[in-house]
Amino acid sequence: MHEIDLAAVSRVRAGEAEAFAGLVERHSRSVFRLAYRITGNENDADEIVQETFMRAYREIHRYESRASFATWIHTIARNLALDILRKNRPGSAEIELVSSAPTPERLASSHLLGERIAAALNGLSTHERAAFTLRHYEGVPLIEIGETIGLSENATKQSIFRAVKKLSRALLPWITLT
Amino acid sequence: MNHPTEDQLILQYYGDGGSDDLESHLDECRECRQTYQSLQRVLNSLIAAPLPERGADYGQQVWRKVQLATAPRRNFRHWAFGLAAAAVVVVGAFLAGTAYERSKPVAVADDPRARLLRVALDGHLASSLMVLAEIENAPGRTMDISWQR
Numbered sequence: 559m560h561e562i563d564l565a566a567v568s569r570v571r572a573g574e575a576e577a578f579a580g581l582v583e584r585h586s587r588s589v590f591r592l593a594y595r596i597t598g599n600e601n602d603a604d605e606i607v608q609e610t611f612m613r614a615y616r617e618i619h620r621y622e623s624r625a626s627f628a629t630w631i632h633t634i635a636r637n638l639a640l641d642i643l644r645k646n647r648p649g650s651a652e653i654e655l656v657s658s659a660p661t662p663e664r665l666a667s668s669h670l671l672g673e674r675i676a677a678a679l680n681g682l683s684t685h686e687r688a689a690f691t692l693r694h695y696e697g698v699p700l701i702e703i704g705e706t707i708g709l710s711e712n713a714t715k716q717s718i719f720r721a722v723k724k725l726s727r728a729l730l731p732w733i734t735l736t
Numbered sequence: 737m738n739h740p741t742e743d744q745l746i747l748q749y750y751g752d753g754g755s756d757d758l759e760s761h762l763d764e765c766r767e768c769r770q771t772y773q774s775l776q777r778v779l780n781s782l783i784a785a786p787l788p789e790r791g792a793d794y795g796q797q798v799w800r801k802v803q804l805a806t807a808p809r810r811n812f813r814h815w816a817f818g819l820a821a822a823a824v825v826v827v828g829a830f831l832a833g834t835a836y837e838r839s840k841p842v843a844v845a846d847d848p849r850a851r852l853l854r855v856a857l858d859g860h861l862a863s864s865l866m867v868l869a870e871i872e873n874a875p876g877r878t879m880d881i882s883w884q885r
Contacts, residue, residue: 575803582802583795590790600788611802672786679785693750694782700752715752719743726778733781 563627570618578618582611585628589635595691596639597646598680606642610635636692636706643684671732678728682721689714690721737761745772749779 563584569577589610593603614621614631621630679687688707692698698706704714737757740748747753749772762769791797 578802579796579799582799586795586798587790590794591787594787595785603788607798608801608805611798612805615802615806671781671784675782675785694779715743715747718750719746722746722775722779723742725782726775729778729781730774733777 560626564623567618567621567623567627570615575615578611578615581614581627581631585631586611588628589631592632592691592696593635593639595679595695596636596688597642598676598687599646602639602642602646606635606638609638632696633706636696640684640688640707643688674729674732678725681728682724683717685709685717686721686724689717690725693718739765739768742771742775745775748772749775 563581566577566580570581586607590603590607593606593610594600597603597606610631613634621627679691682690685707689703689709692703692706693700700714700718701711703709704711707714709717737760740758740761744753744758745768748758762772
């Protein structure tokens with residue numbers, strides 16, 4: 559994948575704009591997933607995908623092949639998603655989850671598990687959601703998460719701890735019953 | 737080892753600070769092991785977080801929008817260049833035409849028929865002027881000009 563991407567980047571830099579289509583094809587879905595997990599909103603995620611690839615196209619000369627194209631494009635998307643998260647959810651740092659015990663009928667549906675998880679993730683603050691998403695889904699190292707969201711490594715850890723505890727409180731009773 | 741805190745268990749899950757001591761403790765302590773297994777269940781379940789699907793042509797849709805968003809500037813330049821070139825051609829043609837008209841010799845000067853016509857016209861205008869002057873100065877500003885017909 560890395561070699562294919564590098565070849566495509568070289569062609570784009572040489573003026574072959576159509577080569578960028580392959581990069582979009584290979585990475586747009588993973589960028590969408592990342593954007594959606596951070597923002598929890600489809601429209602925002604689509605917008606982030608669009609903006610991410612536009613920026614990548616315009617600034618392709620800035621890409622350094624030491625990192626993979628996927629890492630580079632995910633970093634752009636991650637920063638855009640965090641900007642949107644901060645803009646759309648100012649003062650959400652103190653949001654607490656509302657506890658509601660599910661009935662056995664509702665537990666029967668795995669679709670509802672998804673809804674419950676989405677609700678639990680939406681109950682996280684901006685920093686908690688960003689830090690947790692990057693660590694849990696993207697496997698980004700703590701120090702890098704801190705640099706991305708502007709927190710120290712220790713503060714990043716604390717955000718992740720709070721996120722996991724909130725998610726556990728919201729989901730554990732539900733998961734135990736399933 | 738003392739019972740690990742929840743934070744230590746979270747770090748253990750992500751591999752961000754686990755230790756052999758902690759693993760040994762989890763093997764030996766049923767209570768901590770159950771707590772850790774609960775944490776694992778919750779975090780593992782998050783894979784079930786709903787992710788909206790995107791169609792097979794999602795990449796193409798994104799690429800088309802990227803093209804549209806990045807192409808207008810180039811198109812505008814092309815249009816601007818085309819318009820400027822057209823304007824230069826039109827103005828150039830106008831100036832060239834004007835210069836040609838000015839430089840063209842007046843052919844009628846040497847044409848005897850045109851010269852006769854001009855003499856005849858001059859004579860006619862002169863006599864018309866005389867008649868108009870007579871009318872202007874005639875008593876009661878009336879006079880018989882039937883002889884002019």
